[in-house]
Amino acid sequence: MHSPDSIFEIYRRYCDIRSVKSCQVNEPDETRKGKSSRDSLAQLLKFVDLKFHSRIKIFDELLKLMSKLELMADFSEFSRFYDFVFFMCRENGQRNITVNRAVSAWKLVLAGRFRLLNQWCDFQENQRHNISEDTWQQVLAFSRCVHENLEGYDPEGAWPVLIDDFVEHMYRILGSNKEPNFFCNCGDSESRPCTFEDPLPGLKVAPGLKRKLPSFQDEEMDSSDALFPDSTRTNHILNSKTSRLLDYRH
Secondary structure, three states: OOOOOOHHHHHHHHHHHHHHHHOOOOHHHHHHHHHHHHHHHHHHHHHHHHHOOOHHHHHHHHHHHHOOOOOOOOHHHHHHHHHHHHHHHOOOOOOOEOHHHHHHHHHHHOOOOOOOHHHHHHHHHHOOOOEOHHHHHHHHHHHHHOOOOOOOOOOOOOOOHHHHHHHHHHHHHHHOOOOOOOOEOOOOOOOOEOOOOOOOHHHOOOOOOOOOOOOOOHHHHHOOOOOOOOHHHHHHHHHHHHHHHHHHHO
């Protein structure tokens, strides 16, 4: 199989490998195909490292690819591309990517899609831990369900610590704002300034984006030492998190 010559061929090869991985049927077949997919992705990543010596060049190539894909009309396509960006940002076979590289990538792919993108990227300046693939994917989910005023955020949801810390940071900022028309419905074609009786509706303990707790994997520990508490303490920690966030209302 020849080496891909362009970012378009690299992307197509990546999608082909991922599609094979997602079509596993039974357990023996799943193990065999899973290993084959990992090996294929590892080989593709080695090629990327050789072809793109400059990481800046990678972002130029990704921008070129973005202009050719139907990302605005097809979210499934955008989701694949978003995962591909993480793949392209990995170096030397590393599972995680640096914060600086993640911020550059988020600014590229989430512009116009994440209402709190600027605040999110600014918040990353003081972060020490690298970004895992799980955290990368959950940032996309977070960007789709949370509004400027944090409405849609569920304090009891299974968000990564990095997102919880960002929300606490935003509560401190928004809680000190006294302007009634601070927020607007920016994603609406008929947007206009609006007033909320509760300036922080995101603090309400209401059903939000509920997802399964991530599995305990060693590679995720790079994101935070306390990212996945053991199951016997989960309820206590969630309750503490809710109480801590609710304090910002007063």
